[in-house]
Amino acid sequence: MIDGSILIGAEQRQRPAKFTGHNAATGAALPNSYSNADVQDVADACALAADAAPALAALSPNDRAAFLESIATHIEEIGEELIATALAETGLPRPRLEGERGRTTGQLRLFASEVRAGYWLDVTIDPALPDRTPPRADLRRVNVPLGPVAVFGASNFPLAFSVAGGDTASAFAAGCPVVVKGHPAHPGTGELVARAIADAVAASGLPAGTFSYLPGTAHELGGALVADPHIKAVGFTGSRGGGLALAAIAAKRAEPIPVYAEMSAINPVVLMPHALAARAEALGPAFVASLTLGAGQFCTNPGVVIALDGPDLDRFIAAAAEAVGKAAPQVMLTPGIRAAYDKGVAALEGNRAARLIARGTAGEEGRGVAALFETDADSFARDPALADEVFGAASVVIRCKDMDALAQAVAGLEGQLTATIHLDPSDEADAARILPLLADRAGRVLANGWPTGVEVTWAMVHGGPYPATTDGRSTSVGTAAMSRFLRPVCYQDIPAALLPLAVRDDNPWGLPRRVEGKAVTA
């Protein structure tokens, strides 16, 4: 099934410039080779997407939902080949990949149900007031899709945040065609999923330009995609450097477009004094379990722990150090990610303000070894390098001399995806001061848990103030992610026969509406 094609709508293309995937565990080249898409492929895919846009925008909620469900079914039908391919390419364990496949298809089906529910259209009707002086026109507002969306998948979620991941699912749900730049770390996985989407496009009778897939290794490929005038928005998950580079390209276009880049975070964990006193020995290993999950390769990995200095924190650190010391070395997604991780850990080891507490057990060459450091709040405030994200299982504990210093450390943080607080009922008075500071810095605030693990639901926010993302007003996970790819249009006094179906008086799609400001359910 995998032949290294570029998919331009229904057309399969090969290019002479090829690249290969690699076994993440051994570094060995995998058998298949993949075409590097070039600028002509970008231009063709985007033009085809623009052609498809009106038809996709005009689909009824039910037809669009059925398309999302068809993608889910086609992904499931790939079967074991998908898991086997992803296992080799990513080094992630089988249960994780099987779970991620379930999350991917579940996500598509949740968006399908949300499309049918219709809230995302935000239909708002102000009927004409002909007897008012002056008369008021008939005004009907509805959200419309922005147009073709470029999606850059993440290396760390080869299914749930890659070719058919959250960005693609929410863009389709909003009614936008999608052009995916495939991640070269999992080209086989990517192609299998891309073919499943292309099959769903055909099975649903949609225009071929609804979806295209551009595998490739060159940064220029992504740059050309974002610069293409047919592209109207960008979804990206990856490094800060990558996200900012794409945002700069988007801002320089003749028509600048929004870039939703989910980039980096150190996901602070605050341990409040009573919680720490009551369960330091339990918190330590629980923290390390979150830190080392998936070799620490989560956007929500807890990279910094903030707590009051003292014997309770010493107990937490001792318990965490013991757990880190027992942590097995883990295969990381790519040699590049592992090298960057080692470099980040080495920078902390070389930083005189940071003290190494523990490393995980060493093992085979080329695996990620967990690392735990500590520092004090003054040093943390002085040296921004201590707050740099180290992508992988490394974290820094910040010792604060009192609650003021702790509050200051929290207030000094950059924007984050998540912020965690561990507290007992006796901590609530102090927590009432800290919690708003956390909410001010993060898209998701959680208590007495760990930030890794992001539910795909209606209420989820996977986003946060800059530099966690380029647009803190948005989320890339959960049903609210659709709103990134929509804009409102107001129709004034348009004859009934020409009105979009969503805003017609007879409400053929049974949508929830607000009429003269009042909610009306269908």
Next chain:
Amino acid sequence: MIDGSILIGAEQRQRPAKFTGHNAATGAALPNSYSNADVQDVADACALAADAAPALAALSPNDRAAFLESIATHIEEIGEELIATALAETGLPRPRLEGERGRTTGQLRLFASEVRAGYWLDVTIDPALPDRTPPRADLRRVNVPLGPVAVFGASNFPLAFSVAGGDTASAFAAGCPVVVKGHPAHPGTGELVARAIADAVAASGLPAGTFSYLPGTAHELGGALVADPHIKAVGFTGSRGGGLALAAIAAKRAEPIPVYAEMSAINPVVLMPHALAARAEALGPAFVASLTLGAGQFCTNPGVVIALDGPDLDRFIAAAAEAVGKAAPQVMLTPGIRAAYDKGVAALEGNRAARLIARGTAGEEGRGVAALFETDADSFARDPALADEVFGAASVVIRCKDMDALAQAVAGLEGQLTATIHLDPSDEADAARILPLLADRAGRVLANGWPTGVEVTWAMVHGGPYPATTDGRSTSVGTAAMSRFLRPVCYQDIPAALLPLAVRDDNPWGLPRRVEGKAVTA
């Protein structure tokens, strides 16, 4: 009451560098002089705004609504002095200014009712599922204000889109403190309204930093305001050059922030063949009435008319030319705006592709004289200068040889605030092709009316794709304008006592919610 102060919260400051207002009709300097705010004033106002932000964010909907209503009342209490001051500074006629005052206070009261209605918080609750494998946490999403907002008022709406205009009202409604950069074309009007807001802040018991007012003439003042790290979003209405300059400053900050700049549009009007055949003589003067309203100084002024060439269009042009010929010269807002208008008209006169059809009657030196030009679709497609906005009562009629050429002219337009179509029932088949093209290019599409006149309602969209605005996903008029200043936060497993009131189980504010995806009204 007017003494030229800078208002830094409750503090009134004077600076030695002064400027004066001018009588728009005569150009004479008006009696008062005004302090030019400096960078220290910017820094102080923004720091005070940041201090005020948490208290403003925590207000109940009812208290925040009462604050908006108090501003409206305080503006009304200024009485005749406000109208007299604005009359002198802007040259706009009394009925227009009295109407605009009503729109301004009505707008504040509509936002108050919208704040109470609570949809803007978008409360979304996914209750915990402890028995699921794995268990699902309790997730609660709510919108929170971005923080201090910088507002740059428009010269052409000294009340409804200036100090207490749509940007300020929607930012307060969203819970954001506001720092206004006063427009130097109406400094007395600005100061009167600023004092009314400051009085409302005091009367409502809110922190003084809720509102500051920085009068001044230097571009550097605005630049410093947008660059201040405490500012989290910007609202601007004005020229494309001004908006893009502020957006560039915002993008270069250590923490980039959104800039909502409403910049420029030529607001195309399409005349469909049957409508044109049926009522060319009526459409001509009706178009000119919209074109010359308020000396053409509306963002929604109809700057281009697109129609099929032929005898019906000749009749329309003749009728429009007659109306333009009778149009009286009008005082414009400032000598600078009038000079730019004359320059824009001269550029069209000097453009060999454009033919002058009519000018308004000449009159006193320094007034705006209406102008109507025509060209053909090929020239319009070739020369982007024909689509440049001329701010004032100037418009260009595009003759198209057939419906394909008309569709092409529409599809070639840049992003617009509005797009208008005049049609009769027999035009509907062709209109079904043209209308989606218009909706693709504009924030508001209207039939058989004129784009000037923007209702402040729930369904209104005053926005549109770039370059009409810097952010086509938003509107600056109508209740949806609030969403520009909000971002979502998800609270996960937060103890009940620490949850924001908006997302508590007992719903003390009686907000509409979605629970497990289902709408629940309070």
